[in-house]
Amino acid sequence: MIGRLQGVVVEKQAPEVLIDVNGVGYEVQMPMTSFYELPGLNETAIVHIHFVVREDAQLLYGFITKQERALFRLLIKTNGVGPKLALTILSGMTAAEFVGCVERDDVATLVKLPGVGKKTAERLLVEMRDKLKGLMEASAGSEREFVLQSNYTPAPVVNTAEEDAIAALLSLGYKPAQASKAVSAAYVDGISSEELIKLSLKSML
Structure with missing residues:
Protein backbone atom coordinates (compact mmCIF):
# COMPACT_ATOMS: atom_id res chain seq x y z
CA MET A 1 0.00 0.00 0.00
CA ILE A 2 1.46 3.36 -1.04
CA GLY A 3 0.41 6.22 1.23
CA ARG A 4 3.05 8.88 0.61
CA LEU A 5 5.73 9.73 -1.94
CA GLN A 6 8.72 12.01 -1.58
CA GLY A 7 10.71 12.50 -4.73
CA VAL A 8 11.73 14.73 -7.60
CA VAL A 9 9.16 16.16 -10.00
CA VAL A 10 10.42 15.15 -13.44
CA GLU A 11 7.31 15.72 -15.59
CA LYS A 12 4.18 17.84 -15.19
CA GLN A 13 1.31 17.42 -17.63
CA ALA A 14 -1.87 18.42 -15.82
CA PRO A 15 -3.55 16.63 -14.19
CA GLU A 16 -0.69 14.09 -14.07
CA VAL A 17 2.76 14.40 -12.56
CA LEU A 18 5.71 11.99 -12.73
CA ILE A 19 7.68 11.74 -9.48
CA ASP A 20 11.08 10.05 -9.37
CA VAL A 21 11.65 8.24 -6.07
CA ASN A 22 15.15 6.75 -5.95
CA GLY A 23 15.12 6.02 -9.67
CA VAL A 24 11.54 4.74 -9.88
CA GLY A 25 9.05 7.00 -11.66
CA TYR A 26 5.52 7.10 -10.24
CA GLU A 27 2.70 8.49 -12.38
CA VAL A 28 0.31 10.35 -10.09
CA GLN A 29 -2.99 11.98 -10.98
CA MET A 30 -3.79 15.09 -8.96
CA PRO A 31 -6.69 17.52 -8.65
CA MET A 32 -5.73 20.93 -9.96
CA THR A 33 -5.96 22.46 -6.48
CA SER A 34 -2.99 20.28 -5.48
CA PHE A 35 -1.28 20.44 -8.88
CA TYR A 36 -1.00 24.25 -8.62
CA GLU A 37 1.07 23.91 -5.46
CA LEU A 38 3.66 21.51 -6.80
CA PRO A 39 7.21 22.86 -7.02
CA GLY A 40 8.91 23.24 -10.38
CA LEU A 41 10.61 20.54 -12.41
CA ASN A 42 13.63 18.88 -10.81
CA GLU A 43 12.48 19.99 -7.36
CA THR A 44 11.45 17.75 -4.47
CA ALA A 45 7.81 17.29 -3.50
CA ILE A 46 5.91 15.37 -0.83
CA VAL A 47 2.60 13.98 -2.05
CA HIS A 48 0.00 12.07 -0.03
CA ILE A 49 -1.33 9.12 -2.02
CA HIS A 50 -4.61 7.29 -2.41
CA PHE A 51 -3.77 3.96 -4.04
CA VAL A 52 -6.37 2.18 -6.19
CA VAL A 53 -5.89 -1.39 -7.44
CA ARG A 54 -8.11 -2.59 -10.29
CA GLU A 55 -8.00 -5.72 -12.41
CA ASP A 56 -6.52 -3.77 -15.31
CA ALA A 57 -4.52 -1.05 -13.54
CA GLN A 58 -2.90 0.29 -10.39
CA LEU A 59 -3.62 4.00 -10.01
CA LEU A 60 -2.10 6.65 -7.78
CA TYR A 61 -4.02 9.79 -6.82
CA GLY A 62 -1.96 12.48 -5.11
CA PHE A 63 -2.68 15.40 -2.79
CA ILE A 64 -0.60 18.10 -1.14
CA THR A 65 -2.33 17.70 2.23
CA ALA A 140 -8.05 23.94 10.74
CA GLY A 141 -4.55 25.35 11.04
CA SER A 142 -2.96 22.60 8.97
CA GLU A 143 0.03 23.47 6.83
CA ARG A 144 0.75 22.40 3.28
CA GLU A 145 3.50 19.84 3.27
CA PHE A 146 5.84 20.08 0.34
CA VAL A 147 9.57 20.71 0.03
CA LEU A 148 11.32 23.32 -2.11
CA GLN A 149 15.08 23.19 -2.48
CA SER A 150 16.95 26.44 -1.84
CA ASN A 151 18.10 26.70 -5.47
CA TYR A 152 14.54 26.61 -6.84
CA THR A 153 13.88 28.66 -9.96
CA PRO A 154 10.48 28.83 -11.68
CA ALA A 155 10.00 26.57 -14.67
CA PRO A 156 10.15 28.57 -17.89
CA VAL A 157 6.88 29.46 -19.57
CA VAL A 158 6.59 27.67 -22.90
CA ASN A 159 4.47 28.46 -25.94
CA THR A 160 2.23 25.47 -25.40
CA ALA A 161 0.38 26.94 -22.39
CA GLU A 162 -2.89 27.00 -24.32
CA GLU A 163 -2.45 23.43 -25.55
CA ASP A 164 -1.54 22.21 -22.06
CA ALA A 165 -4.55 23.97 -20.52
CA ILE A 166 -6.99 22.61 -23.08
CA ALA A 167 -5.60 19.08 -22.66
CA ALA A 168 -5.98 19.36 -18.87
CA LEU A 169 -9.59 20.53 -19.13
CA LEU A 170 -10.45 17.74 -21.56
CA SER A 171 -8.95 15.17 -19.20
CA LEU A 172 -11.18 16.55 -16.44
CA GLY A 173 -14.28 15.95 -18.54
CA TYR A 174 -14.96 19.31 -20.15
CA LYS A 175 -16.10 19.32 -23.79
CA PRO A 176 -13.63 20.55 -26.45
CA ALA A 177 -15.69 23.64 -27.28
CA GLN A 178 -16.00 24.55 -23.59
CA ALA A 179 -12.31 24.06 -22.96
CA SER A 180 -11.16 25.99 -26.02
CA LYS A 181 -13.48 28.93 -25.31
CA ALA A 182 -12.50 29.20 -21.64
CA VAL A 183 -8.77 28.95 -22.35
CA SER A 184 -8.88 31.50 -25.16
CA ALA A 185 -10.76 33.96 -22.96
CA ALA A 186 -8.29 33.59 -20.08
CA TYR A 187 -5.07 33.56 -22.10
CA VAL A 188 -2.60 36.45 -21.90
CA ASP A 189 0.98 36.58 -23.16
CA GLY A 190 3.47 35.00 -20.77
CA ILE A 191 0.93 33.19 -18.62
CA SER A 192 1.97 29.79 -17.26
CA SER A 193 0.04 26.61 -18.01
CA GLU A 194 -0.95 26.23 -14.36
CA GLU A 195 -2.28 29.77 -14.04
CA LEU A 196 -4.14 29.49 -17.33
CA ILE A 197 -5.83 26.26 -16.20
CA LYS A 198 -6.74 27.89 -12.89
CA LEU A 199 -8.32 30.95 -14.53
CA SER A 200 -10.12 28.83 -17.14
CA LEU A 201 -11.66 26.59 -14.49
CA LYS A 202 -12.74 29.58 -12.43
CA SER A 203 -14.45 31.18 -15.43
CA MET A 204 -16.69 28.13 -15.88
CA LEU A 205 -18.13 28.18 -12.35
Whole structure:
Protein backbone atom coordinates (compact mmCIF):
# COMPACT_ATOMS: atom_id res chain seq x y z
CA MET A 1 0.00 0.00 0.00
CA ILE A 2 1.46 3.36 -1.04
CA GLY A 3 0.41 6.22 1.23
CA ARG A 4 3.05 8.88 0.61
CA LEU A 5 5.73 9.73 -1.94
CA GLN A 6 8.72 12.01 -1.58
CA GLY A 7 10.71 12.50 -4.73
CA VAL A 8 11.73 14.73 -7.60
CA VAL A 9 9.16 16.16 -10.00
CA VAL A 10 10.42 15.15 -13.44
CA GLU A 11 7.31 15.72 -15.59
CA LYS A 12 4.18 17.84 -15.19
CA GLN A 13 1.31 17.42 -17.63
CA ALA A 14 -1.87 18.42 -15.82
CA PRO A 15 -3.55 16.63 -14.19
CA GLU A 16 -0.69 14.09 -14.07
CA VAL A 17 2.76 14.40 -12.56
CA LEU A 18 5.71 11.99 -12.73
CA ILE A 19 7.68 11.74 -9.48
CA ASP A 20 11.08 10.05 -9.37
CA VAL A 21 11.65 8.24 -6.07
CA ASN A 22 15.15 6.75 -5.95
CA GLY A 23 15.12 6.02 -9.67
CA VAL A 24 11.54 4.74 -9.88
CA GLY A 25 9.05 7.00 -11.66
CA TYR A 26 5.52 7.10 -10.24
CA GLU A 27 2.70 8.49 -12.38
CA VAL A 28 0.31 10.35 -10.09
CA GLN A 29 -2.99 11.98 -10.98
CA MET A 30 -3.79 15.09 -8.96
CA PRO A 31 -6.69 17.52 -8.65
CA MET A 32 -5.73 20.93 -9.96
CA THR A 33 -5.96 22.46 -6.48
CA SER A 34 -2.99 20.28 -5.48
CA PHE A 35 -1.28 20.44 -8.88
CA TYR A 36 -1.00 24.25 -8.62
CA GLU A 37 1.07 23.91 -5.46
CA LEU A 38 3.66 21.51 -6.80
CA PRO A 39 7.21 22.86 -7.02
CA GLY A 40 8.91 23.24 -10.38
CA LEU A 41 10.61 20.54 -12.41
CA ASN A 42 13.63 18.88 -10.81
CA GLU A 43 12.48 19.99 -7.36
CA THR A 44 11.45 17.75 -4.47
CA ALA A 45 7.81 17.29 -3.50
CA ILE A 46 5.91 15.37 -0.83
CA VAL A 47 2.60 13.98 -2.05
CA HIS A 48 0.00 12.07 -0.03
CA ILE A 49 -1.33 9.12 -2.02
CA HIS A 50 -4.61 7.29 -2.41
CA PHE A 51 -3.77 3.96 -4.04
CA VAL A 52 -6.37 2.18 -6.19
CA VAL A 53 -5.89 -1.39 -7.44
CA ARG A 54 -8.11 -2.59 -10.29
CA GLU A 55 -8.00 -5.72 -12.41
CA ASP A 56 -6.52 -3.77 -15.31
CA ALA A 57 -4.52 -1.05 -13.54
CA GLN A 58 -2.90 0.29 -10.39
CA LEU A 59 -3.62 4.00 -10.01
CA LEU A 60 -2.10 6.65 -7.78
CA TYR A 61 -4.02 9.79 -6.82
CA GLY A 62 -1.96 12.48 -5.11
CA PHE A 63 -2.68 15.40 -2.79
CA ILE A 64 -0.60 18.10 -1.14
CA THR A 65 -2.33 17.70 2.23
CA LYS A 66 -3.84 14.78 4.12
CA GLN A 67 -7.06 16.76 4.46
CA GLU A 68 -7.45 16.99 0.67
CA ARG A 69 -6.90 13.25 0.44
CA ALA A 70 -9.47 12.69 3.18
CA LEU A 71 -12.03 14.76 1.26
CA PHE A 72 -11.29 12.77 -1.90
CA ARG A 73 -11.87 9.53 0.01
CA LEU A 74 -15.19 10.84 1.32
CA LEU A 75 -16.25 11.87 -2.18
CA ILE A 76 -15.61 8.46 -3.75
CA LYS A 77 -17.74 6.83 -1.05
CA THR A 78 -20.72 8.79 -2.35
CA ASN A 79 -23.00 6.83 -4.67
CA GLY A 80 -22.27 7.67 -8.30
CA VAL A 81 -18.91 9.35 -7.61
CA GLY A 82 -15.75 7.59 -8.74
CA PRO A 83 -12.11 8.75 -8.59
CA LYS A 84 -12.26 10.61 -11.92
CA LEU A 85 -15.33 12.62 -10.94
CA ALA A 86 -13.87 13.30 -7.48
CA LEU A 87 -10.74 14.72 -9.16
CA THR A 88 -12.92 16.90 -11.38
CA ILE A 89 -14.80 18.25 -8.36
CA LEU A 90 -11.59 19.05 -6.48
CA SER A 91 -10.10 20.60 -9.61
CA GLY A 92 -13.04 22.94 -10.07
CA MET A 93 -13.06 24.22 -6.49
CA THR A 94 -10.98 24.14 -3.33
CA ALA A 95 -11.94 21.99 -0.36
CA ALA A 96 -13.20 25.11 1.44
CA GLU A 97 -15.33 26.10 -1.56
CA PHE A 98 -16.82 22.61 -1.73
CA VAL A 99 -17.67 22.75 1.96
CA GLY A 100 -19.30 26.12 1.33
CA CYS A 101 -21.47 24.57 -1.38
CA VAL A 102 -22.54 21.84 1.02
CA GLU A 103 -23.34 24.31 3.79
CA ARG A 104 -25.40 26.49 1.42
CA ASP A 105 -27.06 23.55 -0.36
CA ASP A 106 -25.62 25.09 -3.53
CA VAL A 107 -26.72 22.70 -6.25
CA ALA A 108 -26.33 25.34 -8.98
CA THR A 109 -22.55 25.62 -8.57
CA LEU A 110 -21.95 21.88 -8.39
CA VAL A 111 -23.88 21.10 -11.58
CA LYS A 112 -21.55 23.40 -13.54
CA LEU A 113 -18.81 20.79 -13.09
CA PRO A 114 -18.59 18.23 -15.91
CA GLY A 115 -20.16 14.93 -14.96
CA VAL A 116 -22.14 16.34 -12.03
CA GLY A 117 -25.86 16.23 -12.79
CA LYS A 118 -28.59 17.53 -10.54
CA LYS A 119 -29.20 14.15 -8.88
CA THR A 120 -25.49 13.65 -8.17
CA ALA A 121 -25.20 17.17 -6.78
CA GLU A 122 -28.18 16.68 -4.50
CA ARG A 123 -26.80 13.32 -3.34
CA LEU A 124 -23.44 14.93 -2.57
CA LEU A 125 -25.06 17.66 -0.49
CA VAL A 126 -27.04 15.15 1.55
CA GLU A 127 -24.33 12.52 2.07
CA MET A 128 -21.41 14.89 2.65
CA ARG A 129 -23.02 17.28 5.14
CA ASP A 130 -22.31 15.29 8.31
CA LYS A 131 -19.08 13.74 7.05
CA LEU A 132 -17.46 17.11 6.38
CA LYS A 133 -17.78 18.49 9.91
CA GLY A 134 -14.99 16.35 11.32
CA LEU A 135 -12.81 16.84 8.25
CA MET A 136 -12.86 20.63 8.39
CA GLU A 137 -12.19 20.67 12.14
CA ALA A 138 -9.14 18.47 11.57
CA SER A 139 -7.88 20.70 8.76
CA ALA A 140 -8.05 23.94 10.74
CA GLY A 141 -4.55 25.35 11.04
CA SER A 142 -2.96 22.60 8.97
CA GLU A 143 0.03 23.47 6.83
CA ARG A 144 0.75 22.40 3.28
CA GLU A 145 3.50 19.84 3.27
CA PHE A 146 5.84 20.08 0.34
CA VAL A 147 9.57 20.71 0.03
CA LEU A 148 11.32 23.32 -2.11
CA GLN A 149 15.08 23.19 -2.48
CA SER A 150 16.95 26.44 -1.84
CA ASN A 151 18.10 26.70 -5.47
CA TYR A 152 14.54 26.61 -6.84
CA THR A 153 13.88 28.66 -9.96
CA PRO A 154 10.48 28.83 -11.68
CA ALA A 155 10.00 26.57 -14.67
CA PRO A 156 10.15 28.57 -17.89
CA VAL A 157 6.88 29.46 -19.57
CA VAL A 158 6.59 27.67 -22.90
CA ASN A 159 4.47 28.46 -25.94
CA THR A 160 2.23 25.47 -25.40
CA ALA A 161 0.38 26.94 -22.39
CA GLU A 162 -2.89 27.00 -24.32
CA GLU A 163 -2.45 23.43 -25.55
CA ASP A 164 -1.54 22.21 -22.06
CA ALA A 165 -4.55 23.97 -20.52
CA ILE A 166 -6.99 22.61 -23.08
CA ALA A 167 -5.60 19.08 -22.66
CA ALA A 168 -5.98 19.36 -18.87
CA LEU A 169 -9.59 20.53 -19.13
CA LEU A 170 -10.45 17.74 -21.56
CA SER A 171 -8.95 15.17 -19.20
CA LEU A 172 -11.18 16.55 -16.44
CA GLY A 173 -14.28 15.95 -18.54
CA TYR A 174 -14.96 19.31 -20.15
CA LYS A 175 -16.10 19.32 -23.79
CA PRO A 176 -13.63 20.55 -26.45
CA ALA A 177 -15.69 23.64 -27.28
CA GLN A 178 -16.00 24.55 -23.59
CA ALA A 179 -12.31 24.06 -22.96
CA SER A 180 -11.16 25.99 -26.02
CA LYS A 181 -13.48 28.93 -25.31
CA ALA A 182 -12.50 29.20 -21.64
CA VAL A 183 -8.77 28.95 -22.35
CA SER A 184 -8.88 31.50 -25.16
CA ALA A 185 -10.76 33.96 -22.96
CA ALA A 186 -8.29 33.59 -20.08
CA TYR A 187 -5.07 33.56 -22.10
CA VAL A 188 -2.60 36.45 -21.90
CA ASP A 189 0.98 36.58 -23.16
CA GLY A 190 3.47 35.00 -20.77
CA ILE A 191 0.93 33.19 -18.62
CA SER A 192 1.97 29.79 -17.26
CA SER A 193 0.04 26.61 -18.01
CA GLU A 194 -0.95 26.23 -14.36
CA GLU A 195 -2.28 29.77 -14.04
CA LEU A 196 -4.14 29.49 -17.33
CA ILE A 197 -5.83 26.26 -16.20
CA LYS A 198 -6.74 27.89 -12.89
CA LEU A 199 -8.32 30.95 -14.53
CA SER A 200 -10.12 28.83 -17.14
CA LEU A 201 -11.66 26.59 -14.49
CA LYS A 202 -12.74 29.58 -12.43
CA SER A 203 -14.45 31.18 -15.43
CA MET A 204 -16.69 28.13 -15.88
CA LEU A 205 -18.13 28.18 -12.35
